[in-house]
Amino acid sequence: MSSHPIRRRALLAAAAGAALTPWVGVPAFAANKKVYIDPGHGGTDSGAVGNGLQEKALTLNIALQVRDILLATYSGVDVRMSRTTDATVSLQQRTDDANAWGADIFISVHINSGGGTGFESYRYLTTDAATQSLHNAMHSNALAGMRSVAAVTDRGQKTANFHVLRETTMPAILTENLFIDTVADANLLKNAAFLTADARGHAKGIATFLGLPTKTTSYSTIVDNATAGRFTASANWGTSTYSTQRYGADYRYADPVLASDAAWFKVNIPEAGTYKVEVWHPGVAGYNTATPHVVVTSSGNQTITVDQSTGGGAWRSLGTFAMAAGDYNAVGVSRWTSAAGYVIADAVRVTRV
Ligand SMILES: [Zn+2]
CATH class of the missing domain: 2.60.120.260 (Galactose-binding domain-like)
Structure with a gap:
């Protein structure tokens, strides 16, 4: 795949004023924060497969739960998704859609494969303060969410030249949630409570970075x-x-x-x-x-x-x-x-x- 680091740096520089603003509490009159959630693969692209599981179904399951938890738990947030069904969506369509919407952050959810175990997450090769901060929040909270259910290996915070990280104009993070072709990991991915805990961790990472206030329950x-x-x-x-x-x-x-x-x-x-x-x-x-x-x-x-x-x-x-x-x-x-x-x-x- 081709690399466009210069384009991404220029876009991030243009947004630097907003990107470097501290994400403190959202006043009632402020515009909602825009969270773009990208369930990896879909439709004709199943993603990785193994142990009777398909990556595209797991990423959609987790991503839909992240959206639902965010909207149910926090105020001051709008969520848009690259897909909400088993649809075929190209990488270019995903980043174009997020950029056109003016998302504040972009979160891509994937399942790993190729032999290994545990959780890792990615930002682009070059970074800025906001992306680094988002990466820290997403990695630690997603990992803590998963670890509330089971022991999970921390494979660390990494960088990669992935399309969705390179072509997005806002802080973007991609998570790789366990290995579909490792039996122990696949067994966790078959556990509904584990997927919900993982989604809850993602939502908490997003809320922490954006400073989203918790909804008060009327009573x-x-x-x-x-x-x-x-x-x-x-x-x-x-x-x-x-x-x-x-x-x-x-x-x-x-x-x-x-x-x-x-x-x-x-x-x-x-x-x-x-x-x-x-x-x-x-x-x-x-x-x-x-x-x-x-x-x-x-x-x-x-x-x-x-x-x-x-x-x-x-x-x-x-x-x-x-x-x-x-x-x-x-x-x-x-x-x-x-x-x-x-x-x-x-x-x-x-x-x-
Ligand atoms: Zn994937």
């Missing part, structure tokens, strides 16, 4: 005093339907006392993060003016007092808090106050922010 839940299995209070807490400002069928009340004897709302926090905590109570003149509410945060309990004699029948914010993942008693209403009047436990709402 909001309401726990009422009547929610099965999610509310506990001692027998000192009575049940009332007195105020129509109640949430749900009824609410719980107790006399203030200089002991906690808290009523607890149990919340299944999906993952560690920042959550807004709100409470609902009927507001009745004579109810407690300084009811302690306890929020269990990842750095310890925080107490917020609420005047329950007024402002009832609506969600009232206790604030936003860092909370740990898990299903636990997260919000409590304590009886421990010197203010007079019933303390009320009715409902809480916890929302990821």
Whole structure:
């Protein structure tokens, strides 16, 4: 194959201003990063074959998973692929398509052959800071992904005069994911969990290089005093339907006392993060003016007092808090106050922010 190192150097120099910008967090208004993923071979070109496997099918399997993981896990990213089916696509079509799209990075996925074992990855013969940085991120993360499932030999970060590395105008890396003609490697390539771990490693390498922010999972839940299995209070807490400002069928009340004897709302926090905590109570003149509410945060309990004699029948914010993942008693209403009047436990709402 012919070599065009001068062309590639010129193209990279033209893009140097953008390529050397540090890839820190993506502000909300910024354009999405463009990731081009290239599953090697396809259609009439099966790539390497061995042990009942075809390279073109494995590269497509891994590449589609890289795309899906990127889009599901991170924000601020667009993905384009050279093929999403068993289609014949020339090398020139792949690099022309990526260049025309204006991809920020190009990742080509292949399976090795020729006798050997393990993982290796490639950049072009000459390099620049951005390509070197991408190569480091892709190699270490892909390898770590695979090693989460099985022992894999590290064959190192290499350079080669491959078409897709030479003719692309953005940082480009090609990964060779084990040897199709080595039985031990082929057995791993037949393991769905291994391919997913490999894809996850590729996605993490891409996200690390581009500084993609993780998507926050939206979450909001309401726990009422009547929610099965999610509310506990001692027998000192009575049940009332007195105020129509109640949430749900009824609410719980107790006399203030200089002991906690808290009523607890149990919340299944999906993952560690920042959550807004709100409470609902009927507001009745004579109810407690300084009811302690306890929020269990990842750095310890925080107490917020609420005047329950007024402002009832609506969600009232206790604030936003860092909370740990898990299903636990997260919000409590304590009886421990010197203010007079019933303390009320009715409902809480916890929302990821
Ligand atoms: Zn290949």
